[in-house]
Amino acid sequence: MRYIISFLLTSLAATAPITAPATASAEVPRVVTDIPPVHALVAQVMGDLGSPALLLAKGASEHDFQLRPSQAQALAEAQLVVWIGPELTPWLDRALRGLTTGTSLALLDAPETETRAFSADGAHMEADHDGHDDHGHDGHDHSGTDPHAWLDPDNARHWLPLVAAELSRLDPANAATYAANAKAADARIAALDTRLAAQLAPYSDRPIVAYHDAYGYFSAHYGLKILGSIALGDATAPGAAKLSALTDALAAGQAACLFPEAQHDPALAEQLASGAGLRLGPALDPVGSTLEPGPAAYAALLTALADGMTTCLGAGSGP
Incomplete structure (x- = not known):
């Protein structure tokens, strides 16, 4: 599956607009992100030009999240949605298909992303597997591709220029700023990675x-x-x-x-x-x-x- 997908707008209820951070320019793209780490990476690339909206704010769970009407409105108006992919949030995949006319950047599908299977380091120690299957929540499946790819800082560094490229396509006047911000963020993550590697070694x-x-x-x-x-x-x-x-x-x-x-x-x-x-x-x-x-x-x-x-x-x- 290609990692950049344009979705057809099929339905949208009339709702109050989402409260989103103001941007420095009307030309800055309207961006929505799924989870806090992705939001943080996109925010670093946008810098002072603007701020992305975040669906899963503090305290929210990706497993059983329900879109509010204002968030559905934000998705419908977004020019760019940056998210991990349906492996983590299948509910967002369905929402994008019904609401979004802009560009979707599913990071797990990017060719630069290093992915891995679940439980590569060890087996499940299952306490109540039947309950997990039958409870009916809309969380991600714990088989196949592990969606938690943001926890590898190499992936985060790969994603920064992808985000900068999409923002630049939508806002070419600020392309140099997006590229510079991505480069600066890459350097910060590289330094963090070096420090954490020494700490955990x-x-x-x-x-x-x-x-x-x-x-x-x-x-x-x-x-x-x-x-x-x-x-x-x-x-x-x-x-x-x-x-x-x-x-x-x-x-x-x-x-x-x-x-x-x-x-x-x-x-x-x-x-x-x-x-x-x-x-x-x-x-x-x-x-x-x-x-x-x-x-x-x-x-x-x-x-x-x-x-x-x-x-x-x-x-x-x-x-």
Whole structure:
């Protein structure tokens, strides 16, 4: 599938316009982004010329998101939508097909993007797989291509010039500014990457278990070892037998730390860590749902992941 797609406008309810940041010029394209890290990258390329709108603001989940009428209006008026792709947000794919006449830049489909399959570093440790399948939420599927590609900073660096090129096509008068902003953002991410690589290097031999399999790109890039993840149903906690099996699997895996996740109740992770004799790490946030949106959010996201992992891994392997 081509990664730039023009969609036909088929329907749009009359709604109040979305509240979006003012731009420096009427010529600056109207841009919508899906998640905070993508928003941060696009915001850096746009710089002082304007600001992209963000669909999943602080606290929102990509798994069960519902578009507000004002956001549907923003999509209909957007000249450019920059998003990860339907692998992460199938609901946005449907919305784009029905609402957007502008250009869609699906980053996972860009030829420059390095993709990987789910669970390349370890197996699911499934607590309630049937509940996960039957709950009916509209989240991404945990098979096939892993959509969390923004957690590899090399991908982020590949995407910056793609965004600059699309903005320049829509706004050629500011092409030089977009290119310069992308180059500056690339340098910042490269420096961040060097710092995080040095921070995480001492822990390459300390296996971890994550709440769900969102960290394959991050762990592969920085040489970390993920033994597996806990695949959970959204509706119910695991029964006693499954809980016991999970605890045994975690204990046998000799992981150093177990990490809960910011968008999920930590109670199960706490119980499993205690039962398996693992150190419980801080809650990780792979999509940036706890961060303030803006140009600095991408660096803040990767820094928070690295800091959270080293906080636990550096403290020792015992509970």
